[in-house]
Amino acid sequence: MFFSAWYVLPSAFLLDFIFGDPDFSFHPIRCMGKAIDSLEPVFRKFPLSLTISGGVFAICLISGIWLLTFFLVKTAGFFYPPLKAFLEIIIIYFCIAPHSLEKAGMEIYRILKQNNLPEARQKLSMIVGRDVTKLSETGAARAAVETVAENLSDGVIAPLFFAALGGAPLIMAYKMINTLDSMIGYKNEKYINFGRIAARIDDIANYIPARISVFLIALAAQILSQKGKAALKTAKLEGNKHTSPNAGYPEAAFAGALGIRLGGPNIYHGTRVEKPYIGKWFAEVKVEDIKKACDLMFLSSFLWFALVWAGTALLFL
Numbered sequence: 001m002f003f004s005a006w007y008v009l010p011s012a013f014l015l016d017f018i019f020g021d022p023d024f025s026f027h028p029i030r031c032m033g034k035a036i037d038s039l040e041p042v043f044r045k046f047p048l049s050l051t052i053s054g055g056v057f058a059i060c061l062i063s064g065i066w067l068l069t070f071f072l073v074k075t076a077g078f079f080y081p082p083l084k085a086f087l088e089i090i091i092i093y094f095c096i097a098p099h100s101l102e103k104a105g106m107e108i109y110r111i112l113k114q115n116n117l118p119e120a121r122q123k124l125s126m127i128v129g130r131d132v133t134k135l136s137e138t139g140a141a142r143a144a145v146e147t148v149a150e151n152l153s154d155g156v157i158a159p160l161f162f163a164a165l166g167g168a169p170l171i172m173a174y175k176m177i178n179t180l181d182s183m184i185g186y187k188n189e190k191y192i193n194f195g196r197i198a199a200r201i202d203d204i205a206n207y208i209p210a211r212i213s214v215f216l217i218a219l220a221a222q223i224l225s226q227k228g229k230a231a232l233k234t235a236k237l238e239g240n241k242h243t244s245p246n247a248g249y250p251e252a253a254f255a256g257a258l259g260i261r262l263g264g265p266n267i268y269h270g271t272r273v274e275k276p277y278i279g280k281w282f283a284e285v286k287v288e289d290i291k292k293a294c295d296l297m298f299l300s301s302f303l304w305f306a307l308v309w310a311g312t313a314l315l316f317l
Contacts, residue, residue, distance in 0.1 A: 006313040012092035013305045020099035028094050032179045055197030058180050066173040073168050091168040095175050097155040098301040102294045108144040109290040131267035142285040145293040146262055149254035150247045154178050156301040158209035164308045177205050203245050210246035214253045220299040221257035231257040234279050241276045255279030260289050
């Protein structure tokens with residue numbers, strides 16, 4: 001049995017809804033980041049090719065966090081079963097982020113509504129990888145919407161998917177996969193080889209959740225604006241036009257649901273990277289679309305939580 005009780009998932013989701021992601025030094029994701037930073041130089045010294053040593057690095061960290069979490073949860077359950085449920089709730093709470101996604105998006109929305117583009121650029125620089133120094137208001141709004149759309153899958157859909165399959169240990173393993181990709185999964189000189197296997201593992205882990213997200217976004221869009229069909233159609237036609245094999249699907253679904261053009265060229269580390277537009281026949285992104293994107297993301301998150309909870313709760317009937 002993956003969960004101690006039927007109330008684990010709703011408790012974790014409710015904690016995120018009320019408090020959001022807590023910001024403190026020993027947050028599990030921060031600890032993962034510190035572990036990656038600390039151990040990367042060690043694995044780079046292995047007498048192996050960078051690709052192989054990077055793969056060993058990724059597999060060791062992913063399996064290590066799974067084993068550690070499994071041991072903690074099982075030990076807690078052996079000594080005091082309610083502590084096991086508490087640990088599962090807290091771990092899952094740390095690994096989902098609908099509140100934080102909405103907060104980040106709405107912060108950009110409020111700043112742009114105040115016509116403070118420089119501050120919006122500064123805030124965006126903390127959550128996106130592109131160069132924001134020359135973004136127009138439209139570019140800033142587009143970056144905010146794309147961030148909400150792309151992170152719906154790896155910040156909510158995928159974590160709950162893996163929690164349903166394997167409880168706290170598997171959701172932590174997924175977050176390690178995701179953190180590795182965000183830190184070493186770059187196609188630059190430093191990581192093109194060392195981070196290659198970590199990036200491929202992330203692609204595999206997100207393959208199903210990214211496609212599940214399309215149907216959730218379409219359902220949410222149908223409820224909010226009767227645009228479910230447009231979301232599905234755009235995802236089908238344009239979802240494979242992103243440089244990522246997964247991120248394009250939720251992004252295309254958002255483009256169709258909101259009737260806006262996403263994607264296109266951006267500047268990364270001083271270099272212009274040509275990317276195709278997604279939903280190129282739609283209108284440019286407006287500031288108001290950020291709020292609509294946040295509403296769409298949160299309803300999609302809630303619908304997925306409800307489906308996952310219902311499915312896992314049936315196991316206890």
